[in-house]
Amino acid sequence: MADSAPADRRGGFGRGRGRGGRGRGRGRRGDEKTEWVPVTKLGRLVKAGKIKNMEEIYTFSLPVKEYQIVDYFLPSLKDEVMKIMPVQKQTRAGQRTRFKAFVVIGDADGHVGLGVKCSKEVATAIRGAIILAKLSVIPVRRGYWGTALGEPHTVPCKVTGKCGSAMCRLIPAPKGTGLVAAPTPKKVLQLAGITDCYTTSRGSTRTLGNFVKATFAAIGNTYGFLTPDLWTETEFTKGPYQEHTDFLAVKQRK
């Protein structure tokens, strides 16, 4: 082998001749894990402060690929593990058991998310479900049952959601009613920030996985429902980025 080549040549990549690796900044390694460095366009915009809140992301339906974006805007999200259950798969060598984690996350003020993850270990499943829940956070529209007095407290209209055979219907309720629901959707509605609501369900609600997803779909439909106060024409502005133009003009927001 190269017996005559000096040893410092072997390093390659910047270490050769001792000039590349400057050896400074070693003390900075401590804070590596706490800081978030974005990996996507949207992440960079968020980190730079160009996007003010989560609602701007919802307006343009931008896909959120990094859960730290949600953490940045909604630091007060509380997560709750609904259930860990073992699921089994039949293989030639017997049965293989994995754990399925259901996690609901919300800030009790208009944002909810639901994450489902299956994994060989409980810890991995919970961690993965939390991240998926954060990535799936949606806004919740609340309204009034009667007079518009004080803060909105219930769903704005009757909405329904369906998953599998489980169907869940949410009906506006007067103030002070509380949540009239089964324990599982009740947790979801609490985290969403809905204080009063009547519910009706149909189908196989025993498959609570489907039931939770149905409730989540119903909550998501609150913003999908066109009510008369939304009849005014919207002025469409271009999103923060489009693929085929140089730059975008975005109206200054108040």
Next chain:
Amino acid sequence: MSKPISNKGKGKNKKKATPDPVLLGFPDGSIDPEQDSDAYSTKIGGVPVWLQSGFAPPAEYLKCGICRQSMYLLFQGYVPLANSIYHRVIYVWACNRRLCMRKEGSFTVVRSHLVDPEYLAAHRKKEEEKRKKEQLKLEQQKKAAQPFGAFQLGDLWGSNTPSFSQAASNAITTSEHDDKSTDTDTLTTTLEKMTLDTQSPSLQEQSQQEIPIVSFPGEYLWITEEDLNNYDAMGIDMERYREYIDMQNTLLEASSEDTTEEGTWGGEAYEKQQLPRGVDKQFKKFAERVQLQPNQCVRYQWGGIPLLYHQLQGHQQQSIRSLGGNCSQCGSSRTFELQLMPNILSLLPTSEYASAELSENNKKKDVNSWDIGMEFGTILVFVCEKDCHPVDIEQPSYVKEHVLVQFEQD
């Protein structure tokens, strides 16, 4: 049975049992523009510094293939290979226009060689010794083949043997002389060439006249090995779920006993996770790996496996070994060497420079431009496996290598 001599030079081609570890580059302090003149430093941004000052690559390399404007230097790294006689630098340029993104020609990577005289002398000495050894062997073989062939009385007293040794020594001295003279010959001729050719546009003059040099402020890179020890935590405090984790074993036993669970949560089956739009499994792995050491700007692993930004699609769906194609100069296949990470876009002021350029042109449009300038998910650099040097050994060389850029998907 291979001869011991022929094995020596082939150390590089031996397959290693464990691949080299991945080296990461972290930002290490900004570069003072006046001091940005070291061809051997590894940095992002800044001004490209050539191995032999005055000898620049062809001007075409520094222009974007689509809009024909000058490109910005993204990365310059000193990457010598073991057992090589060359200084080796890799440059990566990118165009800072959003319109040029996602098209061929907006990213360029160039590999530059300059022979190191000490290494060259050592290499030549080695070759010389090899040659001497082979010659001696040949002589010995010849001698052994004719032990009594040309036997004459007079030979015993050394009329043959001295002539042999003399011939050998003559051969050696003459060959040494030849080498030295050829060395000086080539050096003098190249020197002469460089002074005489003032009429024809030489490479360095061309590049300085036609291309305005644009650059970002530079940042040194500090190189270290990747550290994967903190793979578990990932920023989520798992202590809150201690009771669930402890339930794992009891759940396992429970599940194996009764298969039909009545009442509440029955009937669940394995379901694949629902990932949001634009996220696929490979992106998730990428994000998790980067999150362990989030400030990484460059990943280096000669002949290694790149960390893809998303799964390869369409015509690119092939084995990673063949992603690079073949070298344009020597035809051998290309291997992965390094990749640039999105943290570079957070460190270099790409959108500010792009908007500065735009506002000069379009002053009337009142823009709140958020998303201009270059973008990428990761940039994979593939280089010639044999590290070819297409010109004369004394000359510095510039070879364009293959770059594969992965963008975000919707």
